[in-house]
Amino acid sequence: MQRIHNAIQLTGLNRDELAALYAYPAGLQHPWIRANFISSIDGAATSGSVSEGLGTPADKTVFMLLRQLADVIVVGAGTARAENYGGAGTDPIFRRALHDRAMGGHRDGAPPPIAVVTASASLDPGARLFTETEVPTLIITTSTAPENRKQQLADAGAHVIEAGGVAITPQGLLHALADLGLQRVLCEGGPHLFGELLEADAVDELCVTTAPILVGGAARRISLSAHEFRVPMVRRHILLDDDGTMLTRWTRS
Template sequence: MQLLDIGTYFTSVQGTEPPVGSTLDDDALRALYAYPADLDRPWIRTNFVASIDGSVTANGKSAGLGTPADSQLFGILRELCDAVLVGAGTARAENYGGVALSTESTARRVASGLAPIPTIVVVTASGSIEADSRLLTDTEVKPVVVTSSAADGAKLAALRAAGATVIEVSGESVSTTDIVDSLAELGLLRILCEGGPGLFGQLVSDGAADDLCLTISPILVSGEAGRIAHAASAADTSMHRAHVLGDADGTLLTRWVRRT
């Protein structure tokens, strides 16, 4: 990948940025995507891929838009986070299991003070995660499920029996405050949200989306596929352009950080 543009640098020491036009190895990518130092609250980064014409899926799944550069960055972003935050609908549609990292990635995490493997945190007001899903059966670290007091008690009991940490919040929905407070209480500050659009839209509406990593896949999709964020009403959020990367196949990888 090549650095095409860099704006104000947010997460590293000023003056250490690679020059525009340089080719980036994995270490350079880790530096570009490092979380802010000395966090005192959860920093929520969201990662999405979209087509040139704004589709969030191809043939019904985001994986249909994937490119080698997007896959490479996907792994690096997971390596850098404390937790992967995801809505239950996306977890089901994409058949989520636990985060799988290489031995080298795990060693780098431990050396930098992180847990060996990030935790998957699933948001579901109804508790609609099956206890025999890959989230619980194909993982080294059992997931956290943030749900509401209106969720089916039998489903929650089954999730607990399967090893999940279940956090019930009051009311019939899970608010952004509930999500952020639950992450903070668990000591999970470097957050990577992988969608879906409803969860991202909620975070945008509530001013909790700190950082967006958006890959633009070099294809046109058309059809009726949705966009990366959905919400009941619009919420204008000004963002700084942090950088733009390009791959030889036409993939663009952009990073945007919320203005504060």
């Protein structure tokens, strides 16, 4: 690995070396929550109202790798709608290889399910979440969500899970994932869901890509919460790409 000023040059890494840098801890006994976000240099979490507008080749490489490693991908309903989510679309051969090395993946090579957090179960049954996926989408919802909506999503092939009464707390979400044996959790947003998880001290790790661009405007930041809080973090690594993209990995101290 070529190191430049205490950072690692991304182009000097092969896929296995990159996976080793991002492997989940071994022997997990409860869900490990990893969040992954991208922002501009000036802190915008979106460009043109979607995070994809900030994407770079390096970010897309790590984005897909994190999906390869995960047991489940968690996303808020607003982000799933705005970004037009479909299934994860991972590489089954690589997923099996990662599992064999106890780094993540899946023993059968199956992709990780998308788990959508939605208190109201307000999703379109005809969306790509349900029509373009190899494994059932998980709908993490509430007992008070309209029964007809939940039934429509179940009829569309989703696995509907009630994880709260009128709201889904971070603890309720973690219990639901733990009950399914999903330990390696990748949270892809949005800012409200991430903020709630942070405020509940439920986030173990954060991966942030800084795109080499200034955006301006009124775009939101990567986390939003009702209260300010402080969570000390430790930097695990910095990756640099030739176009200026910087990818950092942080864990709780």
